[in-house]
Amino acid sequence: MVRVRVEVHLRKGVTDPEGDNVQKALTLLGFKGIGGVHSAKLFLIDLATKDTKVARKEAEEMCRRLLANPVIHEYSIAVEK
């Protein structure tokens, strides 16, 4: 069993309303010196395979087919043992 970490970020230049609103809210709460907030999705996927290369390839395909929209998202994959 291998656990894959998939991070799906918004591409640079794509508006991030959640990040912007978190920043506004934190500022309203009194936090100072916040240069920016970027929000992203994280998926932890358990795969039956033990081969990390196979797991990475499979996660890659999951991103392409379901988890990420290439127009606005970029993703990174890390395989944990």
Place this chain on the structure above:
Amino acid sequence: MVRVRVEVHLRKGVTDPEGDNVQKALTLLGFKGIGGVHSAKLFLIDLATKDTKVARKEAEEMCRRLLANPVIHEYSIAVEK
């Protein structure tokens, strides 16, 4: 400038409909051997301070006051330079 990574996960035992639906969709797409999918939120926060201890403390307070709901969430904080 320090960048803080805040991961907000659902606590064990809390239903994760997004994770469950991603798992279902991946199975429908033909992916096999998926043991489970867990979804989480990730926030990357840029802080003006250079002190990593101060940054961690501040992020900790942000989680308590805004980013996480202690009833259903647990969070982890990592400070990047």
